Amino acid sequence: xxxxxxxxxxxxxxxxxxxxxxxxxxxxxxxxxxxxxxxxxxxxxxxxxxxxxxxxxxxxxxxxxxxxxxxxxxxxxxxxxxxxxxxxxxxxxxxxxxxxxxxxxxxxxxxxxxxxxxxxxxxxxxxxxxxxxxxxxxxxxxxxxxxxxxxxxxxxxxxxxxxxxxxxxxxxxxxxxxxxxxxxxxxxxxxxxxxxxxxxxxxxxxxxxxxxxxxxxxxxxxxxxxxxxxxxxxxxxxxxxxxxxxxxxxxxxxxxxxxxxxxxxxxxxxxxxxxxxxxxxxxxxxxxxxxxxxxxxxxxxxxxxxxxxxxxxx
Amino acid sequence: xxxxxxxxxxxxxxxxxxxxxxxxxxxxxxxxxxxxxxxxxxxxxxxxxxxxxxxxxxxxxxxxxxxxxxxxxxxxxxxxxxxxxxxxxxxxxxxxxxxxxxxxxxxxxxxxxxxxxxxxxxxxxxxxxxxxxxxxxxxxxxxxxxxxxxxxxxxxxxxxxxxxxxxxxxxxxxxxxxxxxxxxxxxxxxxxxxxxxxxxxxxxxxxxxxxxxxxxxxxxxxxxxxxxxxxxxxxxxxxxxxxxxxxxxxxxxxxxxxxxxxxxxxxxxxxxxxxxxxxxxxxxxxxxxxxxxxxxxxxxxxxxxxxxxxxxxx
Numbered sequence: 180x181x182x183x184x185x186x187x188x189x190x191x192x193x194x195x196x197x198x199x200x201x202x203x204x205x206x207x208x209x210x211x212x213x214x215x216x217x218x219x220x221x222x223x224x225x226x227x228x229x230x231x232x233x234x235x236x237x238x239x240x241x242x243x244x245x246x247x248x249x250x251x252x253x254x255x256x257x258x259x260x261x262x263x264x265x266x267x268x269x270x271x272x273x274x275x276x277x278x279x280x281x282x283x284x285x286x287x288x289x290x291x292x293x294x295x296x297x298x299x300x301x302x303x304x305x306x307x308x309x310x311x312x313x314x315x316x317x318x319x320x321x322x323x324x325x326x327x328x329x330x331x332x333x334x335x336x337x338x339x340x341x342x343x344x345x346x347x348x349x350x351x352x353x354x355x356x357x358x359x360x361x362x363x364x365x366x367x368x369x370x371x372x373x374x375x376x377x378x379x380x381x382x383x384x385x386x387x388x389x390x391x392x393x394x395x396x397x398x399x400x401x402x403x404x405x406x407x408x409x410x411x412x413x414x415x416x417x418x419x420x421x422x423x424x425x426x427x428x429x430x431x432x433x434x435x436x437x438x439x440x441x442x443x444x445x446x447x448x449x450x451x452x453x454x455x456x457x458x459x460x461x462x463x464x465x466x467x468x469x470x471x472x473x474x475x476x477x478x479x480x481x482x483x484x485x486x487x488x489x490x491x492x493x
Numbered sequence: 494x495x496x497x498x499x500x501x502x503x504x505x506x507x508x509x510x511x512x513x514x515x516x517x518x519x520x521x522x523x524x525x526x527x528x529x530x531x532x533x534x535x536x537x538x539x540x541x542x543x544x545x546x547x548x549x550x551x552x553x554x555x556x557x558x559x560x561x562x563x564x565x566x567x568x569x570x571x572x573x574x575x576x577x578x579x580x581x582x583x584x585x586x587x588x589x590x591x592x593x594x595x596x597x598x599x600x601x602x603x604x605x606x607x608x609x610x611x612x613x614x615x616x617x618x619x620x621x622x623x624x625x626x627x628x629x630x631x632x633x634x635x636x637x638x639x640x641x642x643x644x645x646x647x648x649x650x651x652x653x654x655x656x657x658x659x660x661x662x663x664x665x666x667x668x669x670x671x672x673x674x675x676x677x678x679x680x681x682x683x684x685x686x687x688x689x690x691x692x693x694x695x696x697x698x699x700x701x702x703x704x705x706x707x708x709x710x711x712x713x714x715x716x717x718x719x720x721x722x723x724x725x726x727x728x729x730x731x732x733x734x735x736x737x738x739x740x741x742x743x744x745x746x747x748x749x750x751x752x753x754x755x756x757x758x759x760x761x762x763x764x765x766x767x768x769x770x771x772x773x774x775x776x777x778x779x780x781x782x783x784x785x786x787x788x789x790x791x792x793x794x795x796x797x798x799x800x801x802x803x804x805x806x807x
Binding site (some may be wrong): 199272300301304305307308311312313315316318319376380381384385390391393394395397398399400401402404405406407408409411413414415416451454455456457458459460461462464465466467469 | 541587607609610611613614617618619620621622624625648680684687688693694695696698700701702703705707708709710711712714715716719754755756757758759760761763764766767768769773
C-alpha cells in the first residue's frame, strides 16, 4: 500500500470536511432543535404549535404551487390552471370556498409569457419532466388531503417577477434577474427553489405522525432531491460563471434562513472545492442535507409569496 | 461530527421504543389515500402508529437494525467510489474490528475533469455516511462485510444481458454505469426504511442521507442523459434487472424502476413520488437474486450483509 497516497487522500478528505464543518456544527444544533420539536409532548409542549399532518401537507402544497407555476411558465408559458394544458389544475381550495390567488409574471398579473428558448434539447426535456412532476405533486397533495378528510388550501398569491429581481439585488448578482431569459438563467431560477424544497421536507418529516403520510412526504422529498441534484449537475457543466452565481444565491438563501433562526451558512452553491471535488450536493460536512423549519423556509421564499402562504403554517 | 449530536444519537438508542407491528409498507400510499392521517390532532405519542389488531408486542427490527442495514449499503458504495477515485477502499479505522475482504476495485482513469470532480464528491459523501452511521451506532455498528466488486458486476452483466463481463472501473463511462447500479437503490432503501424508524432524530438523519443519495442518483442519471447513448442503454438494462430482482418479492410500491433518459431523470411513479422498497426487496437486488425465496448471500455481498437484517424473509 502506498502510504503517502493514502495519507494525501485522507488529508484531502479531511480538508473537505473542514470546509463544511462550521455549517455542520450549527446544523447539529438545528437537528437537535428539530428533534426537540418533534418530541415536545413531555418537555415543552407550549413552545411548539400543534400542527397536524394536514397542516404540513398544506404547507408543502404552497411550495408545490410555486414550483409548478415556475416550471410550467418556463416550458409552456402559461399557468398551471390554463385551459390550454392537457390537464389544467385547480388552484382553488379543496372545498372550492377560496379562489386561488394571482401569479405575477414579467408580462403582468396572470399573464402568459414566452417560454424559455431552450437551445439544449436534453435540458428542454428535463424542464418538461420537472414541470410535469411538480404539477403531479400539486395534484397528489390535493388528493391526499381530500382523502384524509382535510381541505387543501388555495394557491396563495405568487410573484415570479419582482421576487427574482429582489433576490438578484440581495444576492448581489444585479439589479434584475429574469429566469426565463435563456436556459442558463432558467437553471439558476430553478436552483433557487429546489434545494429549499429538500430542506423543507426533511424539516417537516419528524413532525409528521402518520406513517403513510410520512412515506408519501419522504417520496416527494426524494423527488425534490433528484431535481436539485440534476439542476446542480447542469449548473456545474454550465461553467464557472453560472457556478459563481449559484454560490451567491446560496449565500443569500443562507442569510434569509439565518434571519429566521437558521444555522449560519446553511447552504452551499455549486462549484469545485479545494480538493478538486464538486459541490453538487447541498450538504454539510457529514454529507447530510440541511433541514429547515417552516419559518426558515418562509423567510427564504417570502418574496415569492407577497401575501404569505395559505394554511395554518404561515 | 460534534460530540453533542453523537450523544444525542447514542441516547436515542436507550430510549428506543419497540418496533411497531405491521411492517408492510407496501400499501403505504394506498393507506394514505384510503385512511389519511391516523393521528392528526396532537403531538405524537409513541404508540399512535401501532395497529390496534396487533396480537402481541412486535418483534421487528430495531432502529439499530435498520441503521446497520443502511451501513452495509454505505460500506458497499464507499468501497466502490473510493476505489474508483483513489485505488483504495475504506481504511481500517472505518470498517470495524473484523471486516470482510473486498474483491476487485481499481482507480478509474478519468478523462473528463467534471466527472472526476463528481466522483470525488460522491466518494467523500459515502465515506462520511459510513462514519456517521458507525458513530451513531457506536458499539452496535456492524463491521464491513465482504464486498465483491468484480464477480458481482460480471454476474449483473450476464443477468442484464449486457455481456459476459462488465468492468465499472475500465473507464469513466463504465464508472457512471457502475454508479448507476447503486444510487437509485440507495434512495429506495432509505425511503422504505424511514417510516420504520422510531426515533425522530434517526428519522431526520435518514431523510437527510436519503436526500444526498437522491442528489447522487440524479447526478448520475443526468450524466447518462448527456453521455454516449450506448451507456444509457446499458443502464436501462440494469434498471430492468433491478426491477426484476425487486419484484421477485412483494412490497414497496409495485413497478419500482424508471429507466433513465433525458426525459426521465427522476425515478418515480405516476404520482411523481419516488419509489420505496422493503429490506427484502433491496436484499434481492444487492444479492443479484431474482428468484423468490430466502436469500442471504450473493452478488455484491458474497458472505451476506452483517447484522440482523441480512436474509430476505421471502
